Amino acid sequence: MIDILIYVGLRFLQGNVGLLSNIQTYLWIDIAQFTTRKVSVDMFDHLLELSLRFHINRKTGEILRAQKRGVMSIVAILSSVLFQVVPTLVDIGIAVAYFTVAFDKLFGIIVFVTMSLYIAATIILTDWRTGYRRKANVLENLMEAKAVDTLLNYETVKYYAAEDFESKEYQKAVDDYQDADKISNATIYILTLVQNVIIQAGLLVGGLLCAYQVTQGQKTVGDFVLYLAYILQLYQPLNDFGSYYKSIQKNLVDMEKMLDLMHEPVEVKDPIKPTPLNVEKGEIEFRNVTFAYDERNPILKNVSFRVPSGQTVAIVGPSGGGKSTLLRLLLRFYDIQEGCILIDGIDVKEVKQQELRGQIGVVPQDTVLFNNTIKYNIRYSRIDGTDEEVAAAAVAAKIHEKILGFPDGYDTKVGERGLRLSGGEKQRVAIARTVLKNPQIVLLDEATSALDTSTERHIQKSLQQMTVNRTTLIIAHRLSTIVHADQILVVKAGEIVERGSHDELMQRENGVYFKLWNKQLKERLKVKSKIKRLGRATSVRSRKNSRRYKAPAPETIAIRVEEDVTPQPMPPLPVSGPVNESIVARYRTPRTMTPMAMPTSSSVVREPTPQTVPSIHGDAVNESADSQEMIYIHRSVGWEDMRPQTMTSGDEVNRSVSGRNMRPHSMAYNIHNNEANESVVRGNVRPYTMTYIHDDEANESVVRGNVRPYTMTYIHDDEANESVVRGNVRPQRATSGDGVNESVVRGNVRPQRTTSGDGVNESNLDEEAPSRNSRRYNPLDFLR
Ligand SMILES: Nc1ncnc2c1ncn2[C@@H]1O[C@H](COP(=O)(O)OP(=O)(O)OP(=O)(O)O)[C@@H](O)[C@H]1O
DSSP: HHHHHHHHHHHHHHHHHHHHHHHHHHHHHHHHHHHHHHHHHHHHHHHHHSSSHHHHHHHHHHHHHHHHHHHHHHHHHHHHHHIIHHHHHHHHHHHHHHHHHHHHHHHHHHHHHHHHHHHHHHHHHHHHHHHHHHHHHHHHHHHHHHHHHHHHHHHHHHTTOOOOHHHHHHHHHHHHHHHHHHHHHHHHHHHHHHHHHHHHHHHHHHHHHHHHHHHHSSHHHHHHHHHHHHHHHHHHHHHHHHHHHHHHHHHHHHHHHHHHHHHHHOOOOOOSSSSOOSSSSOOOOEEEEEEEETTEEEEEEEEEEETTTOOEEEEEOOOSSEEEEHHHHHTTSOOOOOEEEEETTTEEEGGOHHHHHHEEEEOOSSSSOOOSBBBHHTTTTTTTHHHHHHHHHHHHHTHHHHHSSSTTTGOOOOGGTTTTHHHHHHHHHHHHHHEEEEESEEEEESTTTTHHHHHHHHHHHHHHHHHTTTTEEEOOSSSGSTOOEEEEEETTTEEEEEOOOOHHHHHTSSHHHHHHHHHHHHHHHOOEEEEEEOOOOOOOETTTEEEEEEEESSSOEEEOOSSSSSSOOOOOOOSHHHHHHHHHHHHHOOOOOOOOOOOOTTTTHHHOOOSSSOOOSSSSHHHHHHHHHTTTTTSSSSSOOOOOOEEOSSSHHHHHHHHTHHHEEEEOOOOOOOOHHHHHHTTTOOOSEHHHHHHHHHHHHHTTTTOOOOOESSOOOOHHHHHHHHTTTOOEEEEEEEHHHHHHHSSSSSSSSSSSSHHHHHHTTGGGOOTTTSSOOOOOGGGG
């Protein structure tokens, strides 16, 4: 009777386990939610607290996966321990006690040994399995990271038509994971097999002992049946215990990566007692700053400079010199090894990072926006900004009208990372954001370098307005955008190698800045050359004004090639026809053809490339130009198309132009020959520059819209101007000459640049175009 009562009691207890699992559905939801929220938010905060160094190296997909899996594991472990493991252990304990009391010690020992062996085998084998599980996890993370990385780079994948490659890579990642997962699962079967063998062995030994005792009359058949019934009932929770343990172990492995992330040390810490920072003047000072991302590779070496309140300092220099690093250090994304960085005399280390960054506005090189509305993105810098303030900031950044033009206005969604906006629009949103933030210190990190020159010019204007009276640190690649800076720092290999204003730096002919400037100049000219002024005055008649004036500046530049072609001895210059033939044979490109006497010599035919043929005219050249091969006269750096840089004067040349579809970069200085002009008229040539062309025919061709010169300078013929007026042509540059200017004034043409001439300037007051009349003309201005 007691036996039966104990048995029923035990079953009741076991039933309780089921009861508990019902209770858990009510209680558990709250516990699980609380745990999930706590762990997720702590983890998120910690990730935000980690340094830029960590985030530069992270793999977003992997981190999110680790976080998700880690949170789920914690909840699963809690659930297993609370509702499964503890009740099972209680169950097993009672069973051992019951067999010891109800049967005899021997049965208690058998049950105890079986269960101990079972638990020991489960623990040992599960630990062994963990290695496989861990490997499967790593591969699963990689699989996920691969997918996220590819999707984030969707555009790049499409640009390079790399869908197949990416698909194969992803397939491989999936295969690797599945292989590892298969092995991990296979080890479960080994574990289960061992567990079953132990249980069956225990059952067998206990059953045999019981049967023996029945035959000896020590036990009844009823006892035997009771033993079998109960022992079978007992092994069920034991089996469950095995699977709980397996699941706990799996969850512990899953949690590992998240715990690693949690333990990732915070590199840049706030001071314990921070000094309040209230930037008023906004004076910045770098004092003997030395810094390395990796101690083995110093990046900044003893850098010192000061940006006085309200001034603009530009940082320029070769790529990789450490310019962006300076900004990152000012924002304290990294701690420096030596020296200090001060804002209004306070070391940035002494200040709370949030407070520091809260008072500095940054327009980065490539703005990444949140996948939200334009309004949200602008307001991000000051979440209490009103709609009116947001609109005012957008007006200042010259994007308000544009936004209003979108169907959803300020509620337009910008897409992931702001990809639905153009580069220029994104940059303006970033500027508007900074305007709304209204910081005393503004950092511009190549804010416009990714944009085309026209958009850049517009944005530069917004930026310049924004930075008035604010301390500004600009990193620029295009030097033309920072000539206005109060001070320019040239950073090279982690050191400031030059400093001064643009004009001061341009005085140093061998300086880094001077060279950098010229390099960019050459890039724009598409030749590696140095610009040298060729003074020349030209009389130009303005019909409109009925007055004569002297052209204030040389419009043609002679180009002297300095480098990158192996210097070769200059042969005696030829004085007769054959030179031109030699030129024909050698396919040289004339860089400059100016109306000067042409020395010739047959020696050129045999000699290596002459370095300079400063001027060419004369029939022979021109005849050769007429032949199929006269293409490259002199100084070809390559075997490009026939494209002399400048063509001036000389009938035959002009004819060759007319016959051969040559495209001179420049047609300058009184091309007054009809044939040349005819060729222009026929639309065979499209000069980059047309200067002082005063022949009606040329102008007519312009009038007819056959040609679209890049530059029209001092065109003073009414017809040409009229054509501009009529909008037939859109020169990249339009200079002087009232007719042109008037057309600009009337908005018919949109030259890229307009200079000089009151009308132009009036129409274009906000362009701040340098007036050639107002100061000594510097040919470099031409390229700004
Ligand atoms: N997080 C980083 N970890 C290690 N090295 C880095 C890190 N960031 C930059 N560097 C290295 O530091 C050097 C300076 O980089 P920085 O970005 O400051 O150059 P930069 O002058 O702004 O160049 P660019 O004009 O090309 O933008 C480079 O050699 C770069 O490889």
